[in-house]
Amino acid sequence: MTFKPAKEAAMKLLVKVLSTLAFVLSIGGSALAQEYVKGEVVKVDAKQKKLTIKHEPLTNLDMPAMTMVFVVAEDSMIEKVKAGQAIEFAADRVNGRITVTDIK
Structure with a gap:
């Protein structure tokens, strides 16, 4: 067999x-x-292309919830948000800088 x-x-x-x-x-x-977390835009610095965001823990970056300044991956992201706005965003290390890589 x-x-x-x-x-x-x-x-x-x-x-x-x-x-x-x-x-x-x-x-x-x-x-x-890519991990999306909830946050609130505290400040928009269009000239420096930076966002200050009060955010939930960023587990992919091993960071607790806090308020911090991020650079943006694309200039157009600055135009999508304003201070006080609730957002969902993804962040990662890009060229050694903590960067917002996407905004929902």
Whole structure:
């Protein structure tokens, strides 16, 4: 009694599953890494391209809740917000600086 065809089919299925998983992780990895937190814009410094934000803990940066100054990744982000506005944002270290990378 031989089970060779069943083993081959199982191996092909395993290869397909692992390939699909690798593909999903490669396209989804950056999205998973981006953490959005709630915050409130305290100050907008358009000239320096900086935002002061009172925010919840930033677990990806190992920071507790606090108020701090961030640079923005894109100049257009400054125009999206005003002092007193509630936001959800993502931040990360970019070139050694803590930077707002996205605003919802």
